Amino acid sequence: MISIEIKQREHFDLVVCGGGVTGFACAVSAGRRGLKVALVERNGSLGGVATNCGVNHLLGGRKLKEDTQEHVRVVGGIFDEITDKLIAQGDAIEPNSIDLSFNPFGWYPRMASGVAFSEIALKAAMDDMCAEAGVRVFYKTDIVSVVKEGDCLKEVIVWNKAGFAALEAPYFADCTGDADVAYLAGCPFEKGRDEDGLMTPTTLEMHVENVDEEALVSYQNEHQSPKLVEIIEDLKAKGIWNFPYEIFVAIRLTEKGVFMVNTMQQYLVDGTDEVSISRALAEGRSENIRLFSVMKQYFPGFQNARIRKIYDAVGVRETRRIKGHYNISIEDAVLGKQYEDTVAATTYNFDLLDPVKIGHDNMMGDAKNPNAVRKHVVIRIPYRSMLPQNADNLIVAGRCISCHREVMGAVRVMGPCMMLGQAAGTAAALAMDAKLPYCQVDVNKLKAELYADGVKNPEDLAKIFDT
Numbered sequence: 001m002i003s004i005e006i007k008q009r010e011h012f013d014l015v016v017c018g019g020g021v022t023g024f025a026c027a028v029s030a031g032r033r034g035l036k037v038a039l040v041e042r043n044g045s046l047g048g049v050a051t052n053c054g055v056n057h058l059l060g061g062r063k064l065k066e067d068t069q070e071h072v073r074v075v076g077g078i079f080d081e082i083t084d085k086l087i088a089q090g091d092a093i094e095p096n097s098i099d100l101s102f103n104p105f106g107w108y109p110r111m112a113s114g115v116a117f118s119e120i121a122l123k124a125a126m127d128d129m130c131a132e133a134g135v136r137v138f139y140k141t142d143i144v145s146v147v148k149e150g151d152c153l154k155e156v157i158v159w160n161k162a163g164f165a166a167l168e169a170p171y172f173a174d175c176t177g178d179a180d181v182a183y184l185a186g187c188p189f190e191k192g193r194d195e196d197g198l199m200t201p202t203t204l205e206m207h208v209e210n211v212d213e214e215a216l217v218s219y220q221n222e223h224q225s226p227k228l229v230e231i232i233e234d235l236k237a238k239g240i241w242n243f244p245y246e247i248f249v250a251i252r253l254t255e256k257g258v259f260m261v262n263t264m265q266q267y268l269v270d271g272t273d274e275v276s277i278s279r280a281l282a283e284g285r286s287e288n289i290r291l292f293s294v295m296k297q298y299f300p301g302f303q304n305a306r307i308r309k310i311y312d313a314v315g316v317r318e319t320r321r322i323k324g325h326y327n328i329s330i331e332d333a334v335l336g337k338q339y340e341d342t343v344a345a346t347t348y349n350f351d352l353l354d355p356v357k358i359g360h361d362n363m364m365g366d367a368k369n370p371n372a373v374r375k376h377v378v379i380r381i382p383y384r385s386m387l388p389q390n391a392d393n394l395i396v397a398g399r400c401i402s403c404h405r406e407v408m409g410a411v412r413v414m415g416p417c418m419m420l421g422q423a424a425g426t427a428a429a430l431a432m433d434a435k436l437p438y439c440q441v442d443v444n445k446l447k448a449e450l451y452a453d454g455v456k457n458p459e460d461l462a463k464i465f466d467t
């Protein structure tokens with residue numbers, strides 16, 4: 001047996017594990033309510049996938065209303081606060097300012113609902129907001145274990161250059177994306193497909209600069225071909241395109257001519273397995289270089305382009321989902337089920353590529369796919385789906401809540417993740433006030449607090465989109 005020496009023990013009211021957009025929203029909402037909050041992050045900046053994986057595009061916080069062509073706010077709260085701040089600074093693009101007939105920000109008008117942002121500015125804004133809320137951010141710190149007594153977490157054990165430390169608290173929030181804390185605490189979870197555990201592909205993001213976006217968009221418009229499918233088919237027939245994906249996906253960022261290339265799909269990667277991740281990183285880097293060379297030669301507008309950056313972290317879309325007090329099924333989502341304890345929502349489409357099947361649009365094409373039968377825009381998220389079994393003082397926010405994996409495909413984008421994070425942080429403050437386990441928090445009070453903080457009421461969204 002290996003023994004570890006705990007060098008330091010610190011006490012907080014709430015320990016938020018994982019400093020992606022979800023953990024950020026959670027920590028700030030709890031800090032603003034006076035809780036002494038620790039936010040633990042293994043990287044050197046906040047934002048998670050949004051910054052450290054290069055996904056500089058916040059989806060799911062605005063929704064295109066087809067009749068008015070307006071990108072309506074559907075998350076509110078901290079999402080709106082930080083995006084409005086970046087837009088005002090000129091560090092993010094207001095979706096309603098985008099000319100939908102010349103839209104380099106996405107493949108369809110609905111993708112223009114995403115807020116493209118500068119990751120430098122987002123990181124700095126998150127630092128500022130955490131500081132203002134009194135959040136103690138532990139950077140370059142890994143969560144490695146938990147101490148649990150019965151169904152109560154006592155502390156998380158972290159490691160950084162100073163050695164091992166214990167962070168004690170009455171309340172914890174798991175915003176790691178992978179439900180690491182719930183996993184370490186022995187809470188039941190699911191991972192991947194029921195039949196074989198396989199998960200949706202990952203992507204190693206590449207940013208490209210000096211793209212002639214006029215040439216690219218004119219080609220896309222003229223040929224009604226946002227994904228350049230016919231070019232790729234032709235290259236495939238000639239033996240030039242030998243990648244396991246058949247569509248071009250890229251988003252123009254805040255700087256003219258700079259694109260986030262989201263085209264690569266890495267199959268059979270497990271984001272919770274080091275061997276798999278190490279392979280995806282090394283292979284993904286060289287594949288991006290080969291992909292770029294083909295794009296430069298054959299894609300309109302890329303002739304003078306350059307690679308600006310290939311990220312050092314693989315973008316993982318799916319790993320563990322907790323088995324919570326309530327599990328959102330596909331039927332619940334498709335039929336727009338209502339709950340007494342709805343605390344968040346997603347209006348985003350089901351967006352989860354098949355783990356093995358390669359195609360032009362393999363998340364839309366199958367009649368069995370929930371997108372084909374979805375009756376309601378608003379998918380409500382009940383509070384109970386954030387509560388893991390066997391851990392009374394742990395709440396989970398982000399893509400790892402308790403839901404069917406197809407539902408996760410609609411939850412996982414950043415708007416709903418931040419809405420969940422804000423709900424988790426606010427719930428922690430109410431739990432702390434009442435000295436109760438998370439499952440006994442007064443949910444009506446929680447909703448009232450969230451709406452008072454500008455979070456959108458899912459029932460109001462349903463009136464806009466589902467009537």
Ligand SMILES: Cc1cc2nc3c(=O)[nH]c(=O)nc-3n(C[C@H](O)[C@H](O)[C@H](O)COP(=O)(O)OP(=O)(O)OC[C@H]3O[C@@H](n4cnc5c(N)ncnc54)[C@H](O)[C@@H]3O)c2cc1C
Pocket residue numbers: 017018019020021022023040041042043046047048049050055057058059060114141142143144175176177178180202203204262314315316317397398399412413414415417
């Ligand atoms: C390739 C790709 C493209 C995407 N495209 C879009 C898009 O265009 N728009 C959109 O809105 N969404 C997109 N998504 C989805 C979205 O980006 C993520 O689901 C969302 O950002 C998740 O946020 P999060 O904070 O919950 O998790 P994460 O961003 O994963 O953050 C979790 C944080 O926890 C930290 N952490 C994890 N485990 C530990 C540990 N043990 N110890 C210490 N720290 C830990 C991580 O370092 C990370 O910072 C995309 C996802 C991928 C992978």
